[in-house]
Amino acid sequence: DTEVTQTPKHLVMGMTNKKSLKCEQHMGHRAMYWYKQKAKKPPELMFVYSYEKLSINESVPSRFSPECPNSSLLNLHLHALQPEDSALYLCASSPGTANSPLHFGNGTRLTVT
């Protein structure tokens, strides 16, 4: 069992819908991440939060909006997505030091119709 919990596991949404992905960790980690992963590709970084502040945005389109309400929670708000946004969305956390590994959740499988 992973210590990073993501909900929902699966999500199907239309291009006009608004939905949110949620992530929670209780390891006391100070950095949290959103990644996008397409089939047979490695994870691609989207956003990094460090001490609850957005520190990296990898030029992600504004239809993806991250939020970090507190040090344990991370949300990704979705609006007006395109079919090509269908992917596995992974949340990860780490202690925040450069030499520490990321710990991933099991992701949300998103399908945009």
Add this chain to the structure above:
Amino acid sequence: EDQVTQSPEALRLQEGESSSLNCSYTVSGLRGLFWYRQDPGKGPEFLFTLYSAGEEKEKERLKATLTKKESFLHITAPKPEDSATYLCAARGNTGKLIFGQGTTLQVKP
């Protein structure tokens, strides 16, 4: 530019047939080299961190080693349950985690 390359892309082994996966990296100021295992439809599961050349880490049938340019993941007497995609990632002075493309391992009984 920081880069991580894994080979082979895919590997098929018979149960018990030992082999190695390669991860070549070009990273300025290596802070850590990480190995992950990913099962279909799941997130990557952390396996090992290596920090300096000569370091080795072991877990069950897996052993990871590190040189100044490469890391190897040795799999000894693999079992079907070792079938997965193995991802290598490196972090250098930029702080960004760079992933390789992964090696998909299939172990047949």
